[in-house]
Amino acid sequence: MKKKYPCLFCLSFSRSFKSEEHVLPRGLGNTLKVLPPGVVCDKCNNGVLAGLDEVLTNFDPIKFQRIMNGITNREGKVQPSKHNNLDITQIGPNHLGVVMKSKKASYFQPTETGFNLTVVGGHKITNSYMKKVLRALYKMGLEMVYSDLGARTAYAKRFDGIRKIVLGQQDFSGSVAFVKHPEIIRKAEAKHHTYIMGGKKVSFFNFNYYGVQMLYGMEKRNARESDKIPSGVLDIISVHKGK
Numbered sequence: 234m235k236k237k238y239p240c241l242f243c244l245s246f247s248r249s250f251k252s253e254e255h256v257l258p259r260g261l262g263n264t265l266k267v268l269p270p271g272v273v274c275d276k277c278n279n280g281v282l283a284g285l286d287e288v289l290t291n292f293d294p295i296k297f298q299r300i301m302n303g304i305t306n307r308e309g310k311v312q313p314s315k316h317n318n319l320d321i322t323q324i325g326p327n328h329l330g331v332v333m334k335s336k337k338a339s340y341f342q343p344t345e346t347g348f349n350l351t352v353v354g355g356h357k358i359t360n361s362y363m364k365k366v367l368r369a370l371y372k373m374g375l376e377m378v379y380s381d382l383g384a385r386t387a388y389a390k391r392f393d394g395i396r397k398i399v400l401g402q403q404d405f406s407g408s409v410a411f412v413k414h415p416e417i418i419r420k421a422e423a424k425h426h427t428y429i430m431g432g433k434k435v436s437f438f439n440f441n442y443y444g445v446q447m448l449y450g451m452e453k454r455n456a457r458e459s460d461k462i463p464s465g466v467l468d469i470i471s472v473h474k475g476k
């Protein structure tokens with residue numbers, strides 16, 4: 234019997250479709266949905282998409298939350314969080330060990346109530362690195378569209394650009410806003426919002442990973458023209474075409 238829908242990303246009907254696809258990378262805990270075999274082909278799943286999952290799992294703000302919240306990977310282990318100036322390892326239940334790799338005293342400062350610890354990111358936030366992070370977010374977004382709104386919507390033409398971007402077949406510009414939330418929600422969740430802008434449907438995602446809130450658009454990918462960061466937004470990271 235012919236498949237009704239092709240691979241969600243490469244649009245191939247003929248490749249093999251044996252594996253299930255985790256919307257949230259398994260390394261980040263499996264709290265979001267799983268797409269059954271048949272939606273994403275094995276080549277995309279085990280190739281490009283696995284690489285993007287890896288990038289998101291090791292993105293510093295996420296990696297930090299992963300260890301602070303004791304999130305286990307597929308082997309049931311809490312992976313150490315390695316940063317430029319320090320490594321954080323789980324050494325027992327509710328017990329973290331911090332190994333300082335730098336003697337710079339300013340990274341660790343005792344205060345009246347405890348201490349301040351400054352974590353220096355392991356990755357330079359370059360244009361090409363952030364493009365990979367964004368592609369990983371778009372991948373998750375399209376899979377959320379599929380699982381929440383159904384195949385008909387997920388295969389709509391308006392997402393064809395995202396498919397190519399996720400697979401690395403199309404250069405792009407885009408942005409992600411880091412949003413301050415009044416209360417820290419200690420779980421992983423992705424919320425989908427659809428708006429009509431200029432007569433066209435556009436989708437936005439609010440991905441929250443244990444208090445790290447990232448807002449990004451699937452079609453409206455660029456940040457607003459003005460330099461002013463809207464209130465409630467901590468930072469906007471934009472990427473541009475080219476290297």
Ligand SMILES: [Zn+2]
Binds near residue numbers: 240241242243273276
């Ligand atoms: Zn595919």
